[in-house]
Amino acid sequence: MTKLICGKCHAVHETSIDGKCPKCKSKSNQLYEFSNSDDNLQAQIPKIIQLRKDIGLHGLVKGLNCVIINTEPEQQGFAVKELLKNTGFNYGHSFQDSNFKTTVLKANNSADILIRSRIKDLNPFYSYNNRPKSKNLPNTRLETFVFEVSNLSKYVEIQNEQNVKFITDIVDTDNFSFIQTEPSKYIGTSYGFIQWHKNKGDYHPDEFKSFTRDIIKPDFDYLKNIKELDHTATRVKAQDRDAAIFEFMKLTNYDFNFAIYVKHLNSITNVARLSAKDFAMVFTSGITNYKSPEESGPTERFTYNYGTRVHHMAFNTNKIEDAFEGLKENGMDFLIQLIGSETEGLKQTFSVQSPHTLIVNEYIHRYGDFDGFFTRSNVTDLTRSTEKQ
Numbered sequence: 001m002t003k004l005i006c007g008k009c010h011a012v013h014e015t016s017i018d019g020k021c022p023k024c025k026s027k028s029n030q031l032y033e034f035s036n037s038d039d040n041l042q043a044q045i046p047k048i049i050q051l052r053k054d055i056g057l058h059g060l061v062k063g064l065n066c067v068i069i070n071t072e073p074e075q076q077g078f079a080v081k082e083l084l085k086n087t088g089f090n091y092g093h094s095f096q097d098s099n100f101k102t103t104v105l106k107a108n109n110s111a112d113i114l115i116r117s118r119i120k121d122l123n124p125f126y127s128y129n130n131r132p133k134s135k136n137l138p139n140t141r142l143e144t145f146v147f148e149v150s151n152l153s154k155y156v157e158i159q160n161e162q163n164v165k166f167i168t169d170i171v172d173t174d175n176f177s178f179i180q181t182e183p184s185k186y187i188g189t190s191y192g193f194i195q196w197h198k199n200k201g202d203y204h205p206d207e208f209k210s211f212t213r214d215i216i217k218p219d220f221d222y223l224k225n226i227k228e229l230d231h232t233a234t235r236v237k238a239q240d241r242d243a244a245i246f247e248f249m250k251l252t253n254y255d256f257n258f259a260i261y262v263k264h265l266n267s268i269t270n271v272a273r274l275s276a277k278d279f280a281m282v283f284t285s286g287i288t289n290y291k292s293p294e295e296s297g298p299t300e301r302f303t304y305n306y307g308t309r310v311h312h313m314a315f316n317t318n319k320i321e322d323a324f325e326g327l328k329e330n331g332m333d334f335l336i337q338l339i340g341s342e343t344e345g346l347k348q349t350f351s352v353q354s355p356h357t358l359i360v361n362e363y364i365h366r367y368g369d370f371d372g373f374f375t376r377s378n379v380t381d382l383t384r385s386t387e388k389q
Contacts (some may be wrong), residue, residue, distance in 0.1 A: 036268055036287045038259055041242050045256055048249045055158050061147050061252045064279040065194050066112035066203075067232070067313075068144040069357055070125070072137055073117040076101065077213060079356040080115050084217050086332055086351070086361060087315055088226040089113060091215050092201075095208040103213065104203055110228030111279055112201065116143075124167065128188030133305040140358050142232070142310040144180055145281075146192035147252055152177045155193055162250065173206045175199045181251070186244035187234050187283075188308040191251050222326030225318040230364055231280035233269070235302045235311045238286035241268065245283055248272060254281060260379045263287060266297030267383050271373055280373065284311065284383075298386040306358065311386070312350065314362035320347050323363060327351075335360070336385035340378050345370030348378050350385055360386075 006021040020026060052058045071079045080103050083089055092104035092112070099120055105113040118139060129138050149155045152170060156179055159166075165182045167190070180192035217223075236244045245256055254272045257280075261268050266288060272281045286300035293301055302311060317323050324338050333352040340347040345368075351361040362382075 036238055036241055036285065041245065041256060041259075044242070044246060045249070048246060049255065051250070052253065055162070056154070057158055057250075057253070059253065060151065060155055060158075061149050061193070063148065063274055064111040064229075065146045065148045066114055067142055067229070068114045068116060068146065068192070069142045069359070070116045070118065070123075071140050071356055073101070075137075075140070075356040076103070076115055076117040077215075079354070080105070080213065081215060082354060082356055083113065083115070084215065085330065086226075086327060088223050090217055091213075093204075094211050094213055095204050096211055097205045097208045101211070102203065104201075106201065107228055112203075113229070114203065125183050125188065125190075128183060128307045128309065131305060131307040134307060134309075134358060137358060140356075142189060142313075142357070142359060143183075144190045144192045145232075146178075146180075146194055149193045149195050152179065152193060152195035159251070164251070171205075173204075175202050175204065184244070184247060186240040186247060186308065187236055189234065189310065191248075218330075220326055220330065222319070222323045225320070225323045226363065227316040227318065229279060230314045230316040230362075231271075231282050232313050233282040233284050233311050233362075234309065235299060235306075236283050236285045236308050237303050238266075238289040238300060240308070241270065241283065241285035244285075245270060245272060248281060248283075257373070260374060260376055261287065262376075262380050262383055265299070265380070265383050267299040269374065269379050269383070273373075298383060298389070302386065302389060305389075310359060312360035312362045314348075314364050317363040317365050320349075320363055320365040324349060327363075335388055336381060339381045340375065342367045344375055344377070345372060346375065346378065348382060350382055353389060 006024060006026055083105055089105040089107045092106045094103040100116045100118060103115045123139055125141060125143055126138055129141055156170060166179050167182055171178045175198055177195045181190045183190045248254060254274050257271045257273045259268050259270045266286045268285050268287055270283045284299050290296045290300040290304050335350040335352055338347050338349050346366045348362060348364045353360050
């Protein structure tokens, strides 16, 4: 039977009641048949691009500045050591303020990675972590994508008029000004926006305590080949796929680029980009919504078990064969062997999920003049490998 999704509340129904959504009572012109396609997406995208121009958002938001990963306090040190061991990122600095203990990791030409743990109990992301396979780590997720803006006051003024909800007012420090949205009901992650005044990349607030960790970056040659953060992939529910992309586009200057459908695994990989050289934002959803573990495929099963969240961080990797073998020799397990080839244009692999962050590492190498982002065969194989989660 054809299902309907409400364009307003995103609830999925077998049928309407008197031409209205059974949940929110929206009229029939808000309802459309639910089996994900690009039709509704492509119809709305030009309107969002025009809206950004009309309200003054165009050109105001730059690329990704950093991602913030929160962990359980006892797992924070392990998460830092794990990323230093398995990526090319280096230790930056650590500090403690009234709310968090934070360690900053850096790599050349890359967004930074901030690993945090809460000092206070208040966690606005808690409900998104309360799922069958993540509730044992109730404070653990990649919580915030932070984008740089040229004028934060102007940005906040624009978004307030669009009814965007922020967790706090603008936080002003000597180095930067910062604000972040409430967690998105579609992806369980918030969006942060930062304007640098000086000392870009120095995240110390005005009042803080420095602390040091007993951390040494491993001296493995292959780590030099693991470079910048290339993209992340967030798993979203099928019925929220369009809404998650629209929300992201309205908050940034990113545009939807393309989607790859893997019908027999009930999965769609959707890519949004600022430019071909910038960090890319990937949203992966089902084609149809979750039904049961047997019927739904790995993507919708993941959102059922772990909630909507970032599934993996992908790192651009040179000499990927050497990196893959070196990582294995030093204890990393993988969901899949290296897939792809130079002829196809790229090679990729997925690590197993981190017990400290619940995030998978992807290592990816694009060859020569390969002008694509993914290939359908690689997306299919990588998606299938996540059935093991």
